[in-house]
Amino acid sequence: MNDAVDVSAVLALGDDCPELEEIIRQYGAEFADRGLVHEFVLVLDGLGDQRTARLKQRIPPGAPVRLLHFNQPFGEERALACGYRESRGRLVVSLPGYLQLDPGDIHLVLDALESRLDLVAGWRVPRVDPIANRLQSWLYNRAMGAFTGVHLHDLNCGLTGMRRCIIDEVLVEGNVSRFLPVLAHRQGFRVGEVRVRHLRERGRQGFFGMGVYVRRLLDVVALLFLTRFTRKPLRFFGMAGGLCVLAGLGICGYLYLDYVYGLSQLGDPRNRSSLVIGVALVVLGVIIFSNGLVAEIIIFTNARNVRDYTLERELPPGLPPAPPGLPPAPVPPAGRRTEGRTSAGLAPEGHAEPSEAGSAPGSKPHDARKGEESRAPDATAGTGDGSPRGKRGTP
Amino acid sequence: MLLPVVTSVHKDHGPQQAGAKRLVSLSVIIPVFNERGSIGSLLADLEATLDTVPVGAEVVVVDDGSDDGTQEVLEQHRLGSRRLRVLRLRRNFGQTAAMAAGFHAARGDVFITMDGDGQNDPGDIPGLLADLERGYDVVSGWRRQRADSFVKRRLPSQAANRLLSEITGVRLHDFGCTLKAYRASFIRRVNLYSDMHRFIPGLAAAVGARVAEREVNHHPRRQGKSKYGLGRTYKLLTDMVVLRMLVRFAGQPLHYFGLLAITTFGLALGLTFLAFVDTTSLRLVNYSTVVMPAVAVLAFCLSFYFLMMGLVCELALRSNPAREGAHAPMARLEVWS
DSSP, rough: OOOOOOEEEEEEEEEEEHHHHHHHHHHHHHHHTTOEEEEEEEEEOOOOOHHHHHHTTSSSOOOOOEEEEESOOOOOOHHHHHHHOOOOOEEEEESSSSBBOOOOGHHHHHHHHTTHHHTEEEOOOOOOSSSSHHHHHHHHHHHHEEEEEEEOOOTTTTTTEEEEHHHHHHHOOOOOGGOOOOOOOOTTEEEEEEEBOOOOOOOOOOHHHHHHHHHHHHHHHHHHHHHHSSOOOHHHHHHHHHHHHHHHHHHHHHHHHHHHHSSSSSGGGOOOOOHHHHHHHHHHHHHHHHHHHHHHHHHHHGGGGSSSEEEEEEEOSSOOOTTTTTTOOOOOOOTTOTTTTHHHHHHGGSSOOGGGHHHHHHHOHOOOHHHTTTTGGGGGGOSSSOOOOOOOOOO | OOOOOOOSSSTSSSSOOOOOOOEEEEEEEEEESSSSSHHHHHHHEEEEEEEHHEEEEEEEEEESSSSSSSSHHHHHHTOOOOOOEEEEEEOHHHHHHHHHHHHHHHHOOOEOOOOSSSSSSSGGGHHHHHHHHHSSSEEEEEOSOOOOIIIIEEEEEEHHHHHHHHHHHHSSOTTOOOOOOEHHHHTTTTTTTTGGGHHHHHHHHHHTTTTTEEEOOBBBSSSOOOSOOSSOOHHHHHHHHHHHHHHTTTHHHHHHHHHHHHHHHHHHHHHHHHHBBBBTTTBOOOOOSHHEEEEEHHHHHHHHHHHHHHHHHHHHTTTTTHHHHHHHHOOOOOOOO
């Protein structure tokens, strides 16, 4: 059943979406044109009963729609992440909540996904929104490119397409689904952009409130930390803390020299307020540094569940193992692509190994990695009950 | 027949004699990155050696995102081999990550890691296996006759090895040698991430492995360039600080931070003393009412901060469902019958 869906279109809806019917009809028609079995996954981000009822009336009868309800608004990013997890398609696209883009352009995205790319980000050109919006958007994208080393033109485009493997291997908890292209690229997936036509912009014009920028900035900080220092927090904290300690020691050292040699005639450092500043800097530096140590302990403890690499494929030996007097072990088809599967997920179904041919295959050692094996399937679990659950590790 | 978990809590136990079991199967793990020129002959040598080894063996080559045609060479060998498995990573993730990928995929009871550049000699494998059969859990290669330049590679390496020996309490001459043999049960206990492969012997010893060392051959590079050099000192230094903490205190962080807290508390008491007492006459004096008391208060704050940190760490550790496996020492089971 799950394999039947080719494309899932995920929409995070923060309002009752007046254009929903049009969206479903138009995109549905485009998907049908390609002969793809599709579904729409609508995540209702805390709409409440009335608006939910109104929204339900806008769903065309017979359309393949699955609804996920949040009881309270959690924001677009987390709604999208939830929608991705509960979607079942081989390919997944996110769509903006109104007819912002030309539905025909979905073919560009699907073409790219079916031929060469793992993730496709939309790039709205030419933009039709006011110059102020375009300017901040341009600045934002340039800054993000510089920070993360992944240069994309339009990180905020509502249209993103991806293969299932991205959701299984890249999607992390938190407000970072917006940055999925960046994370995917860093993990070695093939990421690209397609130009899509921008029909109109319904969002807020001009400048957003201060809070929006602050929140976005914090998300960026989280992202930077996630992409650069996740495994080695002390390299980050150690640098900051070390600089603080050095500055503090510099001040204290000067005070000491001054006291011994009387450089400035200001007398005993115990009467001078700069001593407090120096010592406070040292203390601050030590605190920052030991925060790094704490982070290291947490990482080390959880390292069993993190994986530093993503596997493109795994190929067994070309010739079958031939221990004398034993039946040949089953060999999986050579050259099979294992997109989106981790090695742990592959291990149990692998072929019997020559040395273990006479024993119970893979009983004990694999137990030690149970935590990892149970990780792999959770994101693919399309339970079908449509309940919004953000928990991991419950296949 | 799987090898029982045979190890000891104390690493200074002598090698186990009577209970040492035959090794059952072997995985040779080779991370490679752009080694088109040398991987072919290495694999040929390796297969020849493995044919003589009395245990079943597989070779797991992890292609760490090579883009120089290594892939094609590997494919050619794989199609003609009974034991070569090839893993390809999506991009270049670094040697540790590649090794971790190999460890996750390998199925043997014993893991042997090798460099893909042909500097390690497959002929050393039987010796390493013999050491494991004697009862050691980790056997590290020692490139006594290193075929590298003295100033650029050997001198910094000697300094690093001395330091690592101090920090981990495991005396080895050559932590950096990739040719090592492990009992798989220990590797599955050691969490491997970000540049940690050098520290595996130390981390394994911290959970109770017996570590030994054996001299191995070292060839000069036949092809290609070294992917290492100087200029990673900062990373290595922070890694060592972390390692020292992990080796001694990963299971009981409160001890680490508690010690720091007590030390700082003593310092704070000393500062308080200095704030009110003249050191030469030992009489109460009236300094600035702000400066020295403030300094003392800062030190007290730091002391309590350390204590709180230790508690937070304990919390993070104890609330982790996987903690059982992570830090608990492995004990050697001896059965009398």
